[in-house]
Amino acid sequence: MSFVFYLLAALTVAGGLAAVLLKNTVHCALALTVAFAGLAFLYLNLDAQFAGFAQILVYIGAVAILVVFAILLTKGSETPKDGVFSKTWLAGLAVAAGVFAVLGWAVLQTAPMLPKATPAPAVTVGQIGNALVDRYVLPLEIVAVLLTVALIGAVIVALHEKEGTR
């Protein structure tokens, strides 16, 4: 457990907390970006360079921008008068706390059996590319079809709805 890990973990958790707790929706989206960046650095800390840079490209570059666009298109930045939390927030908080208690208990129970620190695996981007077109070629094709369908579907769903015509 290095100092860098604690720093990155604190950054990620603080970003996640701010994304969930802040009142202004645009601030939430920006805090979400901080959490995504912290996760990308955690991936780099885990010697998963490709996943770390993919995280930066996909989440910070695309998903966070998409969230900001959606907030601005739906006037979501205006804070509602009757609070930002739903009427059943206490039940939701209790469920989340219960889930964290169970997950944390499970991790701490099995902590002594978990593997110790191992030498960093030497994995190059070339190996990942070879695996993508060799062993994982079918999932790759399915993901390609899924992304095409999802993007066309998102455009059709968000298209302007004219009166009478569809």
Next chain:
Amino acid sequence: MTPLAGFLLVAALLFSIGLAGALTRRNAILVLIGIELMLNAANLNLIAFWRYGPHPEMLTGMMFAIFSIAVAAAEAAVGLGLVISIHRHANTTDLDQMNRMKG
């Protein structure tokens, strides 16, 4: 504490934060943000198990995380498109006011 346990605890905390956000916020976009946090926590688990697992050179956990990132991007696009469509239809993104499926 082993390094793997630390990463698993961070992932559990992040998952719970995302779950709390998805269950307690009013705004539909904030619920989607919570779901994104939960997906990212799962990805962190996959990468951590890949790193400290017995066969990292097989790349299984890494590939799972990369495909999961791609699917999460598709999910975000469709979810936000739905939110924009609902906002145009009902003129609100407040989930407490959306209590009818007919519209």
